[in-house]
Amino acid sequence: MKTIDRHPPRSEEPIWWSLFGAGGSWFAMMTPITVLLLGVLVPLGLLSPDYLNYERVHAFASxxxxxxxxxxxxxxxxxHAxxxxxxxxxxxxxxxxxxxxVACYGFAALVSLLSQWLLMHL
Structure with a gap:
């Protein structure tokens, strides 16, 4: 009979899986809204392109x-990717x-930090 290890080694996998789940959920909820607004409503003229002028977008991003x-x-x-x-x-x-x-998660960390830095220096 096999015994259960009551003190298994700690793993960092829950961190990666939580970021995977959060990224997939975010993508599933936010991408359709973005596509609807920018890919359907604006080209069809149902949403005025004036809502997306530089000043408004910059104020929103700031x-x-x-x-x-x-x-x-x-x-x-x-x-997630x-x-x-x-x-x-x-x-x-x-x-x-x-x-x-290291390559996969390091790239994600690098782009994350670069995105934050660029957005802070808008």
Whole structure:
């Protein structure tokens, strides 16, 4: 009979899986709204392009709510995609090991930090 290890080694996987889930949820909820507004309503003339003039968009991006929405739209789906890519390499039997994990999650972290820095210096 096999015994249960009551003190298994700690894993960082819950962090990556939570970012994966948050990114997938964000993408599923926010992308259809964005496509509807920018890809359907504006081209059909149902929403005035004046709503998307530079001053309004800049004011929105400069507000804390706008900045959070923009960052969420960039960062969360990116973490989702990088987690999927990392686990996809396992499915393809590419033995990348720690280097693959560092490459995927390091890229997501780098782009996340760069996005925050660029948005702060608007």
């Amino acid at each position: 507000s804390w709510v706008g900045a959070l929405l923009i960052l969420g739209s960039i960062i969360l789906p990116l973490w 990088m987690h999927r890519l990392h686990h996809g390499t396992h499915d393809l039997k590419l033995r990348l090991g720690r280097a693959g994990k």
